[in-house]
Amino acid sequence: MTLLHKIISTGSGTNRCYRITNADGKSWLLPAKNMRVALNLYQPSGRNGKLLKALFPWLHRLPIVRKAIKAETISCTLQDELKELLQRIFNCKDLEFAIFEGTPSVHQKMTIQLSCGNKILGYCKASDNEEILQLFEKEAATLTLLAQKGVTNIPQALHCGTLRNGVHIFVQSTAKTTKSHVVHTWGPLQERFLTTLHEKTKQALPFEESDYCRALTALQEQIDWLPAPCRDVVTTAIEGVMAEYCGKMVEFSACHADFTPWNMFVERSELFVFDFEYTALTYPPGIDRCHFELQTAIFEKRLSREDIVEYITGRDVAYKRLLRLYLLDVISRFTIRERGNACGDIARSLDTWCYLLKNCTL
Numbered sequence: 185m186t187l188l189h190k191i192i193s194t195g196s197g198t199n200r201c202y203r204i205t206n207a208d209g210k211s212w213l214l215p216a217k218n219m220r221v222a223l224n225l226y227q228p229s230g231r232n233g234k235l236l237k238a239l240f241p242w243l244h245r246l247p248i249v250r251k252a253i254k255a256e257t258i259s260c261t262l263q264d265e266l267k268e269l270l271q272r273i274f275n276c277k278d279l280e281f282a283i284f285e286g287t288p289s290v291h292q293k294m295t296i297q298l299s300c301g302n303k304i305l306g307y308c309k310a311s312d313n314e315e316i317l318q319l320f321e322k323e324a325a326t327l328t329l330l331a332q333k334g335v336t337n338i339p340q341a342l343h344c345g346t347l348r349n350g351v352h353i354f355v356q357s358t359a360k361t362t363k364s365h366v367v368h369t370w371g372p373l374q375e376r377f378l379t380t381l382h383e384k385t386k387q388a389l390p391f392e393e394s395d396y397c398r399a400l401t402a403l404q405e406q407i408d409w410l411p412a413p414c415r416d417v418v419t420t421a422i423e424g425v426m427a428e429y430c431g432k433m434v435e436f437s438a439c440h441a442d443f444t445p446w447n448m449f450v451e452r453s454e455l456f457v458f459d460f461e462y463t464a465l466t467y468p469p470g471i472d473r474c475h476f477e478l479q480t481a482i483f484e485k486r487l488s489r490e491d492i493v494e495y496i497t498g499r500d501v502a503y504k505r506l507l508r509l510y511l512l513d514v515i516s517r518f519t520i521r522e523r524g525n526a527c528g529d530i531a532r533s534l535d536t537w538c539y540l541l542k543n544c545t546l
Contacts, residue, residue: 187294187310187311187312187351188213188283188285188294190263190312190349190350190351191262191263191266191283191294191296191310191351192213192260192261192262192263192283193260193261193262193263193264194258194259194260195259195260199215199217199259199260199261199280200215200216200217200257200258200259201213201214201215201216201257201258201259201260202214202216202244202250202255202256202257202258203255203256203258204236204253204254204255204256205254206228206233208288208529209288209528210284210285210286210287210288211284211285212225212226212282212283212284212285213258213260213282213283213285214226214240214282215280215281215282216244216245217280218280218299218301218302219240219241219244220241220362221280221299221301221302221304221362222280222281222282222297222299223237223240223241223282224297224304224360224362224364225282225283225284225295225297226282226284227366227445227446229368229446229483229484236253240253262279262281262296263347263349265347265348265349266308266310266347266351266353267279269343269347269353270298270308270355273306273342273343273355274298274300274305274306276300276305278300278301279298279299279300279305280298280299280300280301281296281297281298281299282296282297282299283295283296283297284297287529288528289521289522289530290315290521290522290523290525291313291315291316291319291521292311293309293310293311293313293316294309294310294311295307295308295309295310296308296309296310302362303361304358304360304361304362305357305358306339306342306355306356306357306358307339307355307356307358307458308353308354308355308356309353309354309355309356310351310352310353311351311352312350312351312352313352314352316352317346317352319461319462320344320352320353320354320461321344322461323341323354323459323460323461323463324341324344324354326460326463326465327339327340327341327356327460328341329465330381330384330385330438330460330463333384333385334384335380335381335384335385335438336380337359337377337454337455337456337457338456338457338458338460339356339357339358339458339460340356340357341354341355341356342355342356342357343355356458358456358458359451359456360449360451360456361451363451364449364450364451364456365449365450366445366446366448366449366450367445367448367450367455368445368480368484369480370473370476370477373450373453373454373455374443374448374455374473374476375473376455377455377457378440378443378469378470378472378473381437381438381440382437382438382469383437384438385437385438385465386435386436386437386469387435387436387437387466388433388434388435389433389434389436389466390431390432390433390434391429391430391431391432391433391434392430392431393466394434394436394466394467395436395464395465395466395467396436396464396466396467396468396509396513397429399464399512399513399516399517400422400425400426400512400513400516402516402520403418403422403512403515403516403519403520404419404422406519406520406524407419408524409519409520409522409523409524410515410519410524410534410538411534411535411538413538414515414534414535414538417538417541417542418512418515418538418541421508421511421512421541421545422512424508425508425509425512434468436466436467436468436469437465437466437467437469438463438464438465438466438467439463439464439467439468439471439472440457440460440462440463440472441462441463441464441467441471441472441475441513441517442459442461442462442475443457443472443473443475443476444475444476444479444480445476445480445484447459462517467513468506468509470506470510471506471509471510471513474506474507474510474511475510475514478492478510478537478540481495482533482536483529489535489536489539489540492536492540492544493539493540493543493544496540496544497544504544504545505545507540507544507545508541508545511537511538511540511541511545512541514537515534515537515538515541518530518533518534519534
């Protein structure tokens with residue numbers, strides 16, 4: 185049984201949904217009822233996706249439109265145990281849902297947006313992978329810790345556990361509404377959030393005790409998982425960082441580690457950030473900005489690696505030194521996560537990151 189069918193029961197109920205899949209193999213299950221609310225879960229960057237988001241709520245009843253986008257029609261409801269649990273958590277008997285089936289990868293998981301009428305109540309992540317359960321538990325603990333330290337505009341962890349059918353879930357609150365919007369360019373809101381995150385979580389410690397040092401060490405130990413052409417440049421860069429920092433005290437702080445437009449939204453002129461599953465607590469400040477800029481360059485601007493080199497060339501020495509720290513971290517995270525079996529977008533990204541490490545950093 186697929187994960188989707190552990191979450192929903194098909195062929196029952198009056199909840200008519202459409203399953204749509206984009207060119208990257210990502211799929212969404214969207215209800216016909218209150219579809220404009222459901223589409224808050226769908227954050228396209230391309231023109232066709234943006235057109236679909238704007239027009240499909242008005243045109244979904246037309247068979248020719250559904251055929252054009254290859255939308256599959258499904259009648260379904262949430263599985264009873266999950267539905268009853270979510271109804272209790274949100275104190276709502278009339279829950280509506282939309283599902284994003286996840287980005288294809290070894291850490292693929294589903295995200296369920298829960299709503300009632302025009303109000304978005306929260307989100308539930310789901311997976312039947314034991315490794316992802318550990319990520320859910322880590323994210324719940326991280327959100328609780330950050331809240332204790334005074335970090336605001338982040339979700340509240342509401343539940344983390346396992347259903348009887350083996351599906352692991354993590355439920356969190358949200359401040360998102362139908363008026364929320366996504367900002368795709370860097371600006372004062374992102375800068376302010378990261379400055380606050382640093383100030384609330386900074387701590388002095390020996391470099392060797394930091395999460396960042398552990399990430400570099402893990403990459404050193406699994407260097408053979410990288411494609412052969414990348415190994416020498418990565419090894420040389422790690423040795424340079426280790427020589428610079430080892431034996432020293434550093435002031436590091438929390439790093440979101442996936443700080444991208446699709447993991448944040450703006451509501452009433454305030455930035456809210458979510459998806460803290462890869463967050464580390466002792467990292468060099470500034471790495472999140474590098475991630476934001478490079479991920480938007482790769483996935484939204486669709487720049488080639490050569491174009492990104494040109495984009496970065498004019499940056500100052502401090503940025504290029506920070507970029508080296510960031511690239512080693514992101515290479516480590518995805519190399520370890522994929523266990524040397526990267527493919528698709530991950531493989532292309534690893535190639536780009538290694539190329540930038542060789543051509544853009546100090």
